[in-house]
Amino acid sequence: MRRINIGLLGCGTVGRGFVDLLARERERIRGRDGVDIAVRRILVRDADKPRPGINPSLLSTAALDILDDGCDIIVELVGGVHSAGAFVRRALANGKHVVTANKALLADSGRELFASAERNRVRIGFEASVCGGIPIVRALRLGLAGDRIESISGILNGTCNYILTRMEQDDLEFDGALRLAKERGFAEADSALDVGGEDAAQKLRILGELAFGPQHVNMRVHGIGDVTHAEIEQARARRCVVRHVATARQVGGGIEMRVERRELPEFHPLAGIRDENNAVVIRGRAVGELMFQGKGAGSLPTAAAVLSDVIEIAACSTMTP
């Protein structure tokens, strides 16, 4: 059986979830996919921090130890654009496949990184970068490869959707709903990227480029920071709900992308998406309207998406550009 060695960069929420999930599923994957996947090295900031269940001899604080070592696949879960970008560039140049959950990096430097992967005949897996456990990247990359996509629309940020749902259901103003989202763990201490719309915009950019190819993008982003309970009540009186919706569609000069709050009629497919859930509606010329929904974030759903990419790359060694 082929052994696939993973160099894991980062051991935060998702990294830890990946280690735990792989430990649980390794035998099943050996049986089903015929590959034995093992974490060989883990990059951490502080090697002395106690990490129950993780063999301390795997830990390193030196990225080059891992990037220049004999790993087959580098799993990048450090986040951010600068260090993560440098690590991914070096991994690709070293001829290693990369799996990443880093939407900011792909939204920022995706074209350059994919070109580097193609030159080096390796692959970049990025299922985890959009909508956590929902396999939407694979649906666009493979499942709908035979069709021409007409539009994508979705609820791509679980924090915004949680806040809007709670304002509606619990009669809260924005600040009260944001506080609740933080208490329940659905919003970070710094929620600016989420409520300002930038997080959804990064995900939309990745999905739009998958669906329509590299083109000029006209992007307009609005957040939900100024939504009022009165606005939600007025929508309800019209049998509508307020949702934070991201849309991408082909227009004359390129791709038009919008991230904005919208009033949707009650029977709209995205109107029924509540709390921290995500959903994506894809309209294809041949297949018509498809909808995918599920949890868009969280340690284990995101780790499952990372692991699915690792398995696919391990099981199919030729490069699919």
Next chain:
Amino acid sequence: MRRINIGLLGCGTVGRGFVDLLARERERIRGRDGVDIAVRRILVRDADKPRPGINPSLLSTAALDILDDGCDIIVELVGGVHSAGAFVRRALANGKHVVTANKALLADSGRELFASAERNRVRIGFEASVCGGIPIVRALRLGLAGDRIESISGILNGTCNYILTRMEQDDLEFDGALRLAKERGFAEADSALDVGGEDAAQKLRILGELAFGPQHVNMRVHGIGDVTHAEIEQARARRCVVRHVATARQVGGGIEMRVERRELPEFHPLAGIRDENNAVVIRGRAVGELMFQGKGAGSLPTAAAVLSDVIEIAACSTMTP
């Protein structure tokens, strides 16, 4: 650019859709996936029947002409178990990849055919065999490969769902709704496989084996032929709807599969699926609950699923068992 030659078996509703869709999308696929896909031969029953837009020199009434010819991928769209099974067995033995929409054949002989494909180092694509344009096979095979599936439930037969929805919305008895389904093209002249539940059972068998692996199956199938309007009204009084639901879950001695009509509370995810639509809810241990919905049948949605398999096999020449 690599040229991929297709031997197409069958030129009915889906076969014709495949030829039309490929003509429309061939240039886009050349640009995106770097493969040039062409239909080289087409097996038909009657080569003299007029088929506008299809080059008559591609047509043949002799299956062996096509199966033993230099095609790379055989697309089997003749349906049924006997001839189709013989064609697929010969194609695999000849070292050709196979793409099929034939759920009856896979439900009947899937294990034998996949074993033959593995021996011959070729692949079988079967996205189109379940739920038409919804990429649910790929979601289970690749997207959720890192997770352990706990259960699958779905509305897998669009004809049954159309009939139940119309009984509910238009206050019809079963016979009236069935007549309407036939008039609108959502039911075949012979609807026994659909309303008896066998069609949904074949699809469930394929999904269940993908999710849980080859195991003993305990299958129980009930149709919707004896449902009355009074039953649907009684459900409505309890704020419930009647749906034809297929479920599969791991139990002690294997996989328990059930196809039956069930009364679902209004807020159940499958309760909102109306008319000819299909939907599948997958519960994974790590990802939680995911739902996929869309059109489950039709010429172009099914052809798009066939073409997505052709593209994936063309672009990744190594075998993924």
